[in-house]
Amino acid sequence: xxxxxxxxxxxxxxxxxxxxxxxxxxxxxxxxxxxxxxxxxxxxxxxxxxxxxxxxxxxxxxxxxxxxxxxxxxxxxxxxxxxxxxxxxxxxxxxx
Numbered sequence: 001x002x003x004x005x006x007x008x009x010x011x012x013x014x015x016x017x018x019x020x021x022x023x024x025x026x027x028x029x030x031x032x033x034x035x036x037x038x039x040x041x042x043x044x045x046x047x048x049x050x051x052x053x054x055x056x057x058x059x060x061x062x063x064x065x066x067x068x069x070x071x072x073x074x075x076x077x078x079x080x081x082x083x084x085x086x087x088x089x090x091x092x093x094x095x096x
Contacts, residue, residue, distance in 0.1 A: 009047035013039030013084040065095040
C-alpha cells in the first residue's frame with residue numbers, strides 16, 4: 001500500500017466483501033438490489049480550507065469501516081490488490 005498516498009481530502013479504502021445471508025443451507029437472494037460498497041480506510045489525507053487558511057478536522061480515521069456509493073469511488077488495482085479512492089465527503093456512513 002506504500003505506493004498510494006491520498007491528497008486533497010481523499011481516502012483510500014480496501015474493499016470488504018459482503019457475506020451472503022443464509023438460513024440453514026439456503027442462500028437468501030438479495031433480489032439484485034444495488035447496495036453501497038463497504039471498505040476499510042487504509043489512508044486518509046488532510047483537507048485544507050482555503051477560506052479559513054487552515055486544515056479542517058475530520059472524524060474519519062485509518063481502520064474505520066465505511067460505506068460509499070457504488071458510483072462514488074474510483075476502483076484501482078495495484079499489484080493484484082483492489083482499492084477504492086474517493087473524496088471524504090462521499091463517505092455515506094461509518095459502520096460500527
